[in-house]
Amino acid sequence: MKQMKGLEGDTKSILKFEFNPKDGIDNPALSLAEDTDGKGLGEPRFYLLSKGSAETFGFCLHKELGCRGHVIRQVELGGLAQRRGLQDGDRLLQVNGHFVDHMEHCKVVEKIKASGNQVLLAVLDGGSYEAAKALGRDLSQMLPGDIRPRLCHVTRDKSGFGFSISGPEGAKGTFQLSVRRDGPAERAGLPSGSWLLELNGASVRSCSHTQLARKLKRSGSKMTLLVASSAAEEFYRLWGLRVTAALADASWLPFKVRKLHMVKEPEGYGFLLKEEKCSSGAIGQFLWEVDAGLPAERAGMKEGDRLLAVNGKSIEGLDHQQTVLRIRAHADQVTLLVIDPAGDEFYRSIGLSPLQFFEDSDPASGSCAPSLPSPNGSPGLCHLDVGPEGPGSWLTTAPATIGVAQSLRPEERRRLHQAF
Structure with a gap:
């Protein structure tokens, strides 16, 4: 099934090519008919991608001019995505059971990133996606009901x-x-x-x-x-x-990620950011010395909260100084995602990131990074990756690497703190 150029007058029409034997094999007749039943549409496909911490999922997620939906591109040859069956041009419909076709591109990227080393994707091939859109089909109805555990x-x-x-x-x-x-x-x-x-x-x-x-x-x-x-x-x-x-659907859990939006006052935000060792031995950024009456307290910050994200971007993998710079990126306001000690301990016990289950009910606040073009426009094997400014839709050539700041010694870590 293919749409001909120059026949765009009726965007609801799907064109069929029918062979007329009377005209001979070298001169087939072309007749146009509307495929209003959608029986020719493909079915959504489901892929569970599980990678190691040093691996990538092996694909790029694009938002392209003149092309609807979230487009799977640059499926890495021999990579995880290709081995599972993802194809170039597939449209992403679901991430971990959440319908995402209507979502902002950067939010979809963040959902994949928050999944950590495992993500369940539902995709539809590009031809079926465009045909369904032309027919006015509700794509969410093509997917099964709530199948999340x-x-x-x-x-x-x-x-x-x-x-x-x-x-x-x-x-x-x-x-x-x-x-x-x-x-x-x-x-x-x-x-x-x-x-x-x-x-x-x-x-x-x-x-x-x-x-x-x-x-x-x-x-x-x-x-x-x-x-x-x-x-x-x-x-x-x-x-x-x-x-x-x-x-899983974690909406019933008592442990919730909290979103704190603060506008800076002359006295500052009113909290201290410290780098400390978590109970698991990992290093985290924690919030202390919350000043009464200042923006941090009014936003709901509590002593001992662990910082998870700044302006909608995870700080996973960032050191103390990089986190400070991200908080200071906007001079007059900031949005933080935090979790209290009990919730932090719970998610560590089950080996999952609390960000994976965060649902943003106020998408207007925070920020989204735009999709970035391929470096120098050059082709290459690409993957969804984390750049120096946090998660985003990157086109990164396969040989490229992103530097990570050297770990500080324990005695240096104890001195890392910053007032805001």
Whole structure:
């Protein structure tokens, strides 16, 4: 199916080429007809990309003039994306179960970046995408319903956790939940009839019923469950995809990333940024000495919050000085994403970034980096990468590398702090 140039008068028309045998093989007749049923449209395809920390996903995401949608380009030869089946010209429809076709390009890039080393993409081939748009199809309706698993954090009360588990006798890894009404599990968002996939960040696929019972007892007064509905479990099974917490709906979790927008006053923002070691041993940027009555306190900053992003861009991989420069990039205002110590510890325990589950309900604040052109216009194998100014849609030639500031010695780290 192909659209001819010079016949753009009716943008709703999809052109079909029909061969007329009476005119001979060298002179086929061209007749035009409207494909109003959309039966020729391809189906969305789903890919779960899992990479190592030193790898890339192996593709570029473009926003192109004269081309609708978020376009997959420069699929790296032999790279992860190509091996899984992504193709040049595919249009990205979903990231980790979130429909993104209507979103700003930079926000889509940020969603992929926040996924860390694993991302679930839904794409449609370019021809089917353009045809669906011409027909006025709602692309979101081409995708399955909510197939995300759910991540729930349950706190025990005097009556227990409020759920029970059953499964076929002798079978491993098959556990269905029955949830008591008005109990802790129901209040935590645990759906009755769902299937248990992970307990406290660990898969239960190889567990027997007895082994799982022991794990539940060792959980103490709190536990985190990854569960999926029967429809979601069936979807992932049919596509051969492994369900993990990185793909989950985390809206029921009590641990939330907070967005703080501050306008600077003559006294400053009213907080101190310190570089400190986290409980995991990693280095983080923390917020302390929040001054009463100044913008930081009024925005909701709390002592000990960990800084995650500045003006919509993750500070992952940045050192203290680079973070300070990013905060100072706009002289009179700044937007920070932060998480409190309890939430920070929770996400570390399950090995996921809290940014992965952040939903921006106020897209007007913060900032987005524009897509950048390929250096010198030169061709090359490209990948989605993090530039010196943070995540963005980069076209980076394969041999190119981005320098990382040398780690400071422990005695130097202790002196890193900056008042704002």
